[in-house]
Amino acid sequence: MLCVMDPKTLFTKRAFLLAGGQSILGMGLIGRLYWLQVQSKDHFKMLSDKNRLHGELIMPLRGQILDEHGHVLAGNQYIHRAILMRSDSDQWKDSLHRVRDLIQLDEEAIETILSQTQKKNRFTPLVIKDPLAWEEVAKLELHLLNLPGIRIEQGQQRFYPYPYEFCHTLGYVGKPSEKEMETISGEAFDLYQNPGFRLGKTGVEKMYEKTLLGEPGVKQVEVNAYRQVVRELESYPPQHGQDLKTSINLQLQNAIYERVKDYESVCAVVMDIKTGGIKAAVSTPAFDINQFTNGISQKLWGPLQSNTYNPLLCKFAQGQYAPGSPFKMMTALAGLHTKKITPETQFFCPGHYNLNGHRFHCWRHEHGHGHMNLRQALAQSCDVYFYELALRVGVDPIAEVAKKFGLGEVTSLNFPHEKSGLIPSKSWKEKVRGKKWTTSETILTSIGQGYVLATPLQLCLMMARIASKGKRVEPSFITNNEPFDDLGFHVDDLDIICAGMRDVMSDPTGTAYGSRSMMEGVDFAGKTGTAQVRRLSQKDRESKAFYNWPWHWRDHALFTGYAPAHDPKYAVSVVVEHGGSGGRVAAPLGRDIMTLAMKG
Amino acid sequence: MKFFERVKYLDPWIYVLVTIVASTGFLMLYSAALGSLNPWATKQMLRFGVGIFIMTWVGLTDSRFWLSSAYIIYGVSLALLIGVEVMGFVGMGAQRWIDLYIFNLQPSELMKIALVLALARYFHSSTFEETQQNKYLFTPILLMAVPALLVMRQPDLGTAMMLLFSGVVIVFLSGVQIWKFLVSGGIICASLPILWHQLHEYQQKRILVFLNPDLDPRHAGYHVTQSKIALGSGGFWGKGFMEGTQAHLSFLPEKQTDFIFTMFCEEFGMAGALFLLTLYTILMVRFYLIAFAARHSFARLMSAGLASVFFFYIFVNTGMVMGILPVVGVPLPLMSYGGTSMMTVLFSVGLILSARTTVDQRFGR
Numbered sequence: 001m002l003c004v005m006d007p008k009t010l011f012t013k014r015a016f017l018l019a020g021g022q023s024i025l026g027m028g029l030i031g032r033l034y035w036l037q038v039q040s041k042d043h044f045k046m047l048s049d050k051n052r053l054h055g056e057l058i059m060p061l062r063g064q065i066l067d068e069h070g071h072v073l074a075g076n077q078y079i080h081r082a083i084l085m086r087s088d089s090d091q092w093k094d095s096l097h098r099v100r101d102l103i104q105l106d107e108e109a110i111e112t113i114l115s116q117t118q119k120k121n122r123f124t125p126l127v128i129k130d131p132l133a134w135e136e137v138a139k140l141e142l143h144l145l146n147l148p149g150i151r152i153e154q155g156q157q158r159f160y161p162y163p164y165e166f167c168h169t170l171g172y173v174g175k176p177s178e179k180e181m182e183t184i185s186g187e188a189f190d191l192y193q194n195p196g197f198r199l200g201k202t203g204v205e206k207m208y209e210k211t212l213l214g215e216p217g218v219k220q221v222e223v224n225a226y227r228q229v230v231r232e233l234e235s236y237p238p239q240h241g242q243d244l245k246t247s248i249n250l251q252l253q254n255a256i257y258e259r260v261k262d263y264e265s266v267c268a269v270v271m272d273i274k275t276g277g278i279k280a281a282v283s284t285p286a287f288d289i290n291q292f293t294n295g296i297s298q299k300l301w302g303p304l305q306s307n308t309y310n311p312l313l314c315k316f317a318q319g320q321y322a323p324g325s326p327f328k329m330m331t332a333l334a335g336l337h338t339k340k341i342t343p344e345t346q347f348f349c350p351g352h353y354n355l356n357g358h359r360f361h362c363w364r365h366e367h368g369h370g371h372m373n374l375r376q377a378l379a380q381s382c383d384v385y386f387y388e389l390a391l392r393v394g395v396d397p398i399a400e401v402a403k404k405f406g407l408g409e410v411t412s413l414n415f416p417h418e419k420s421g422l423i424p425s426k427s428w429k430e431k432v433r434g435k436k437w438t439t440s441e442t443i444l445t446s447i448g449q450g451y452v453l454a455t456p457l458q459l460c461l462m463m464a465r466i467a468s469k470g471k472r473v474e475p476s477f478i479t480n481n482e483p484f485d486d487l488g489f490h491v492d493d494l495d496i497i498c499a500g501m502r503d504v505m506s507d508p509t510g511t512a513y514g515s516r517s518m519m520e521g522v523d524f525a526g527k528t529g530t531a532q533v534r535r536l537s538q539k540d541r542e543s544k545a546f547y548n549w550p551w552h553w554r555d556h557a558l559f560t561g562y563a564p565a566h567d568p569k570y571a572v573s574v575v576v577e578h579g580g581s582g583g584r585v586a587a588p589l590g591r592d593i594m595t596l597a598m599k600g
Numbered sequence: 601m602k603f604f605e606r607v608k609y610l611d612p613w614i615y616v617l618v619t620i621v622a623s624t625g626f627l628m629l630y631s632a633a634l635g636s637l638n639p640w641a642t643k644q645m646l647r648f649g650v651g652i653f654i655m656t657w658v659g660l661t662d663s664r665f666w667l668s669s670a671y672i673i674y675g676v677s678l679a680l681l682i683g684v685e686v687m688g689f690v691g692m693g694a695q696r697w698i699d700l701y702i703f704n705l706q707p708s709e710l711m712k713i714a715l716v717l718a719l720a721r722y723f724h725s726s727t728f729e730e731t732q733q734n735k736y737l738f739t740p741i742l743l744m745a746v747p748a749l750l751v752m753r754q755p756d757l758g759t760a761m762m763l764l765f766s767g768v769v770i771v772f773l774s775g776v777q778i779w780k781f782l783v784s785g786g787i788i789c790a791s792l793p794i795l796w797h798q799l800h801e802y803q804q805k806r807i808l809v810f811l812n813p814d815l816d817p818r819h820a821g822y823h824v825t826q827s828k829i830a831l832g833s834g835g836f837w838g839k840g841f842m843e844g845t846q847a848h849l850s851f852l853p854e855k856q857t858d859f860i861f862t863m864f865c866e867e868f869g870m871a872g873a874l875f876l877l878t879l880y881t882i883l884m885v886r887f888y889l890i891a892f893a894a895r896h897s898f899a900r901l902m903s904a905g906l907a908s909v910f911f912f913y914i915f916v917n918t919g920m921v922m923g924i925l926p927v928v929g930v931p932l933p934l935m936s937y938g939g940t941s942m943m944t945v946l947f948s949v950g951l952i953l954s955a956r957t958t959v960d961q962r963f964g965r
Binding site for chain 1: 728773826828831832836846881884892900901904908911915918923
């Protein structure tokens, strides 16, 4: 049924409905406004700040590395670098080509930069050349107005005044690698991306990275939607890296390097017995660490890698050698400690020892040493004495003693890629080789051959612990003043060992008497070692053909010692790779180094 | 002269309100230009001046003139719409303009007015009984649908929706049974999937991104995301005149046109927004009062219809910048920078003003 209505009334009714509907919609709008501007105001304020505020990183200065007297071993120098900033201009490519012509960049460099532009966004600065030579800076500055997109940045760069002497100890810094970048996120990522940022890669630079790096600062700027800086706001200054004062003595390190640099391959460590601080640590051949800061060129890297004398290996911490005679101290101490012998116990050396049909030689194989006690055996380095001793003690107690004196595991220094050496034992052989231990292996172990391996750092540590009369010395690049714990050995036992070592160098019967101290009132103590690299056949032995063997067949020459004998201050260990004879080659070096150390 | 006697019917409230709102617009354009009258504020003021003149002139005309020429105006608009399809001037990636040398004519804007006039005319001439019967609905639907489809092809989804909505409003006000609206609504919902496929890809994307702006906050969702940030960060009292960081630092796009409300809210906060919306509401109230008082159907329907168009402009624009409606490019009347918009809005207000003079008149069918 239709009901006829007055159009005006109908209209009014409908219009009111409509107006009502529109009012409700209006209310909805206001509600939404309220939600956005009152409820969520903080959220949007934060987002709006996030849009417009940008933190520009201020690089912290890397801390210097100093020697014990404050001399700079690793410092910073001002440099200039040329940067490509694509967000500055669309004409950056032309500018880049003009720069190439101005400062003679090679095509390879240009290719590298262009490939980076594919991977990184426009706001990431890309390095064109770092560092720039003064003429290059001048040339670019002159034309800078015509080079939109190019910037010249001033920065600090790591510099080593003694790049060869300290190349292994200090290590070097370099740009973060792809792998290192993977583990970084967030704020640290921006820091790592910065063209001036360098990471310690090895040595002290890496070990104390955190101290040396410091904290970056932030310069807060306001940017527009094109990321152009509109104005600068607050600045939070960076916390520069702390300078690191090491235990190293610059003069000593330089003097040692000077002494050994003409050998093919040598390494030496000098340690302060009272503090465990490393006074010097040298490894040759050396290389120029300044070349690594901005990425070493292939031209320089190739020869370093292929060099037979292995310059890239840090021999004092990463080289593992059979210690030879210096290990006899461990055998001796094991004998005394387990009470299997006394200082008076004698053994007879006819120049050889037979075991199960095999003949083990003493180095003085023609006549032997005759009857000897421990002190004499150490002084004259009789092998047979120690064979006898070891067979009575057994390999496991020897291994235990060796471990207590720092051998067989990575030291607390924890040098990057430090090796642990090897101290064999019965259980070790079962586990690793799957075979039973044999007595002939005990014999080899007793004189530091066979499976035994140690790094020069470990040998120096062993020496320090002996010379300190059984204290648990811990090696470090920082001087430590806390006293060390006791290892639990009788001082009397250690006294005998030390006396023996003193005789080595100060007694005419000692194997290194020829390298005795030249200083008034100061005696040295030590032990030479000759580590076999290649087995001698009877024929070789008789013909003495080994004197003319090629370099890498020759025995390693080792020396470990301490000075002064009556009040031990410094422990030293030296390895001359393939040097031949410990007494002839390593001991003189050891003496010279100890003399240098004593002179300060 | 009868012409000038009508001056006393011109509603002074409307003049005041329109001027205040437009002035707020000038203020925002000044701020948007980072403290300069150029390039926007001066031009807009000029247009407003011309527009006020046109509004007055139209306001003094006799609505009977518009009644009789409604269909002609509609026809011309439709012809121009088709013309744009055929030979349009391609601007902004869409065919919407005809270059008339003096200014760009947007036929779709013209159609907004023409459609209201035509539908008002149609229902003015029909009796109540006729409005209740379906067969008499075909013509209005046709009148709405044809231009809407043409506009949608341009593509201009926003204007097409506006045309349809304004048509629906007038049909509603004419007394067509309410249940028919509900049924049509139901049918449209059911056919949404088909309609969806008719949309251009970018329009589909607009709707998807509207439903979830985080889908593409850098590109398609960028405008709305930035708009909400700017709006919300203004808080209740706003950041202060000329202190709108989002707008001034170029984070807010289209700040002088579609997003001028956002910029206003960033600088004057919710307090300012409420003030502005109150002004608009009072204007709407004035329009409705005129519609109620008018003596004949045409005037009533025309005024209410144009008032609803005005409402839709405001609702869609503010809803869009607040993220509750998809981005469809609808200007905020009297404030957004743009010549055509200003002209058509003031022209429409003029038509509403002219409806007031019918209070004491008599009309025939």
